[in-house]
Amino acid sequence: MKTAEPQAAEVPNTGAQNTGAQSTGAQNTEHRNTEPPAPEDRLDRYRARVFEERKRLRRAFSDPAARQREVLTDLLTFNAGTAYGKAHGFDRLRTLDDLRKAVPVQDYAALSPWIERMAEGEPNVLTADQPAVFFTSSGSTGAHKKIPVTPRFMRTTFFPFYYAAWAPMAEHFPDVLTRPDAVLNLKHDPVVAPATTASGRPHVGASQVDFGKMFGEHLSAEPGTAAPWATLPVPVAPDDHVEKMYLRLRMAVESDVRCVIGINPAMVAAVPYQLRLWWPRIVKDVRDGTLGGHPFRSPNPQRAAELERLASYFGTVRPAHIWPNMRLLFCWTTGLASLYLPRLREEFGPSVTALPAPVAASEGPVGVALDRHPTAGSLVVTASVYEFVDADRDLGPDVETLAPHELEPGREYHAIYSHVGGLYRYAGGDVVRVVDVVDGVPRVSYAGRRNRSDVAGERLRDAQVVRALQSALGGAGLAARNAACHVETPDGRPPRYVFALAGESAWSTDETRRLTAALDTELTRESADYRAARDAGRLGPAELIRLDRDAFLEEWQESVGRGVRPTQVKDRLFRPDPENWRQLTGAAARQGDRS
Template sequence: MKKRIDDIDLFRKYPHEVQQELFKGLISKAKNTEWGKKYGYGEGLSVDKFRERVPISTYEELYPSIERVLKGEQNVLWPTKIDWFAKSSGTTNARSKYIPVSPESLEDCHYKGGKDMLSLYVNLYPETKLFTGKGLSIGGSHRPSELNPKISCGDVSAVIMQNLPIWAEAIRTPPLKIALMDKWEEKIEKMVEVTVPENVTSLSGVPTWTYVLLKRILEVTGKKNILEVWPNLELFTHGAVAFGPYRQLFRDIIPSTKMNYLEVYNASEGFFGIQDQLGTEDEMLLMLDYGVYYEFIPIDQFDEEQPKTLTLDQVELGKNYALVISTNAGLWRYKIGDTIRFTSLSPYRIKISGRTKHYINAFGEEVIVENAEEAITKACNATNAIISNFTAAPIYLESDKRGGHEWLIEFEKEPSSLQRFTQVLDDTLREINSDYDAKRQNDIALEKPLVHAAPQGTFLNWLRHKGKLGGQNKVPRLSNNREYLEEIMQVNGL
């Protein structure tokens, strides 16, 4: 671990040299792939030539190549054999996205991130007793691809767990067969049964699901808080959704000033950031030697057809950038969909500032505007309704309540039944978004949407109040916080 801290210090000190060397390695390795031959990777491609020749791609634009790999073709985007795909939602043309996971991305990105997470934590807390017990992590599940049974697809957590080295498997709980179960209710009960007797010293996972598990543990054991179950618990490593709304919930259920929280930025596409300082909450060190080459699009240029990207040495503090990555799994100049903001340039530290589209992702459900509009349209058709405007926001978990989504909809023509409208809205979101569907299973994390019919003129009044009548001003369809929704309701006395 101390040796790895020296390596991290190296890219802190020489970030541009490390990224340049990594770029050359990616290009060299992929030069004989179909993609590499198409764009002249074998010609000693410079960064400038790379940006000129290779188009920036969305998932939809890259999917024809990804689909071929899914069906079993190799050497399309990356030279080594790809048997695994991480599945996530958020695409506009399919229920799920399938992200290739190469052996290199597993070893040099995802696993390296996990090891660095421990290294940085021990460096921050040298007196830690973390390794006297086990780490509890909540994984997803995986299954063979529908396109090719030799290819496996699943949540990135499941892909990582299934391929863990023996040493890592020995220090975690629950056993793999339970961690990878796909029936959530059954998995929770088994996890409670198996993990309660263990000496758990750390937790890792999405805040939403981790909280659901901890609440169930208290219900089963009858204990008042988690420290009565695991007195040596000292660390929760969290990512995927903003931790802010959950911070107090965890402080209440784990009432200890010695409990530590570590933010990480890990996604299906790669592991990008780790909190490396005390007291910075959601500020993370950008990890520069994970087989990921970074480019950045200033957010005001994002909608251009082929915007000019910036390299790491060109970014500025405090500005929002859309993240573009080229990886050791064959994602080339790929728009990941996240926006980040630099909080430090020496070393490079970032905060996740949002998504490139309006969305709700308070519980890992990743509902995007296209999902919402399709669901609204079907609900209107089913109930003979016409809408003029809408917005939606999360209802955050509270200690005695589940989370959900709250919709404020202004109807030009009222639905024949608001209850039926809500049902179709919910059913359609579950059909078209696999992550939303998973969170809605048996109301475990998300309850059925709460829909309000707003009086006519509601959104007009709010735009007028904001001084934004006319022009290109519009109501945000989705928001990952409650700011817009509560302001609209307050302005209109709702």
Template sequence: MFSIKSALAKPFAKRVKKSILKWANNPIETQEKVFQELISTAAATQFGKDHNFVGINNHNDFVKAVPVRDYEDLKPYVERVVAGEEDILWKGKPIYFAKTSGTTSGAKYIPLTKESMPTHVEAARNAILMYIAETGNSKFVDGKMIFLQGSPILEKKNGIELGRLSGIVAHYVPNYLQKNRMPSWETNCIEDWETKVNAIVDETLPENMTVISGIPSWVQMYFEKIKEKTNKNVGDVFKNFSLFIFGGVNYEPYKAKFESLIGRKVDSIELYPASEGFFAFQDKQNEKGMLLQLNSGIFYEFIKADEFFEESPKRITIKDVEVGVNYVMIISTNAGLWAYNIGDTVEFTSIKPYRVIVSGRIKHFISAFGEHVIGKEVEQALQEAVEGSNIQVTEFTVAPQINPTEGLPYHEWFIEFENEPENLLELEEKIDKSLQKQNSYYFDLIEGKVLRPLKITLIKKDGFKNYMKSIGKLGGQNKLPRLSNGRDIATSLIKLNLTK
């Protein structure tokens, strides 16, 4: 059956591909242009005045004038923006704040401006159009598309709307996709995740679903509920389902499980969105890595990850990066973030064009399900749980258990006690409650029944010491990572027979 929408998608995709290739094939000039525009636009802001933007002509000047900062360092400026002041980090006021889970002091407020907001929407759109241009597959645009996301209900703070990025973006779905888009606005506004997923299942089952998008852990739950309800593979329920779009966490650990739930292979597109910017998307089906967005109001700098904690690590631009090196990515944006460390590490898989993979975080963390749990949070949770008791902890580390033999996935805590607790289950519950209180993403995953509460695995006396010895890192400045995003340490502890 002929479809105008499907037919029009192909020439539109070709046109967009042509404009993308134009900047992708001129990367250095593109980034230089972005840099100059950012500096000149922000010269009259408070930040621009404090850092003498009028005297910045090139990257070297910028490095001398503007130190690398994380959110905590930039917070004094952000707080003034949140308070309603104008022309602080960027001209005027932001149009939104993306509210995210903070690292050391509660919620973070990431500004989104009228200049930066369109780049989030365009990058997501362009990822799909590049796929159409490459594969010629455009039939899916006639079917229904689901984007599993946060609630689009926004709060207001000093006249500026705030919410989770996915909820903000929901307000920007183009008109030509509104009829295709699911779930309904009412369902999208449901706060309780399990209730929301059940409602989404009921809404989508009768529909011709062709595109499904979201963080893999959330989508897996949706798929499992469909299978539970229909006793069929997802691919049999949605016969025209042909494209899975994901971002936020590494898809690899989920791939086998997804193919089993779907019952066949489907094409996928990986995205690299964040509240701070939409950094990259997969532009080729058979190429590793995602195309770095060089023309989206973001100027990129990179610091080698193994040099990052040195006194004055070298900051380089894309012209000096190498394939296969682990870099901390530093960004300056048209939302008013300057030499900002988002905490991610990336590796270039190609420099013609510039493609990246997300290799991890500069600090140890767990985000196997999108929870972004950090070292400070696990340390504080354990500290609170043992406070006032006679329990003494020798050492511990935490790892995700993605594929348990039974039940839901969970965080596995490997703990060596000086004196073991009388009630291990009670301690598990105390730690888990503290972690949920500190980290809203982790709370959502537990509440949404994506994860079950943590489990403790006991380590034998001197177990961690023997582990560090086995890897040649006993003593000196070597520290056991408090948490990992994979199970390398966990597997070693079990293999070395160090667990009880």
């Protein structure tokens, strides 16, 4: 996205005028901003829009089953004439049971042949309107997906939940929206020359798309995307993401930043580390008025001296020292982030709030927080037709699924969705936890990826291991900055799980020994399969390696340094690759901290 409000661009004639059924999403087209708002009233219009979309979504909760039927009817009617719709008899389908019988549960690999036809420019394959862009997503394997994004999908599925996601910020933290430089948006990464598919459509991350220019939604620019550092004023290579992060951080230290948006919490966790890493360079650039050594603005010796006084007084300079009015972090708050987020918030300030980013992926939304709940968001019943499968079950084409009203609080499920954008009974790989039911709609939090670690029948999932870590650390009064695990198979002995933990502070040998035993016990409580494998001797006891406190941050920085976009370098719990594991744990050999 660009920093200035662009002129409306012509969206290709995609057949979106074939409205099909009157879905809740389709009714939102009246809000489309065909002209950029005047700067003086943009904030008022933006606030009105996000509050209205939240209100519409809450109204839909009065009869969520009816809304789900509307979404189903709309996607079937709109796409009945597509190649996929004809192959699966969309014109004959009426109910969710009909859809279950006609379409298998499928992942990206199953839909990939259809998507590739769209990427090559063939019309009317999965959707009745042509994709305007293909979102890229790294997925769990690291391979770049091509997620087709059509104008109808954006109006029906994306924009209603997207605007509603910002409502809690606009309601409870209005000051962060009053100045462009009050928000450091870490995921904003505009691209001048995007990669394209064979058909010439952009193939980029969602954070790299100018929704105003491409879809006529001129209020959709995220907070912080008009900041001075949003478009860098000095030359930098497109794939030099480390330097781009430095330049934005160097510029931000001269502003009164009050909110950091990261979505991916690993990006937020990197900020305190980067301040320490780049501190001398930052201070010099500020003093000289340079930006990465390039002429930039007038020298600012006063701010440089202030930064040096902070370093002298505190020793370790934290974001809270540089930005004393910091109020808000916006990122995912569950998964591995739940281990380090409490201490990370303290780095930004003692009263800083962490609002959860939506439970969503490039493929589509699942849940969006409409209030200040710290982890969960309401199911977006107007966006997709949702189905769920118990997280402990294996997914397959014919697996039995549950409807939203059949979910139970406290349980975890694979999320499966179908929407007008061409993904049908799509298992994106995320597991969600049902926290509670509010206004008749489940509220869900992200629990982890669906991948399991299973060498001896233990079938461990991300969420089970994270909870075991939380319980073991909490019982020992310890805190971790991050964690990972790997299965080792010693000669002549059963395989065992080895955990690498970066502690918040130093642990004694006795504390490490007790923590290791507690972790093994908690794993047996979380997983009956792990307990059975341990009892039968198929698995040995867990072991633990203590890493330097910055080990995971260094690894993250190195990954970005190899050219991977920061948004795609995410926390990873299971590390099956031996070489990756050796690289991560190499520092432990210097410490000798293994038990």
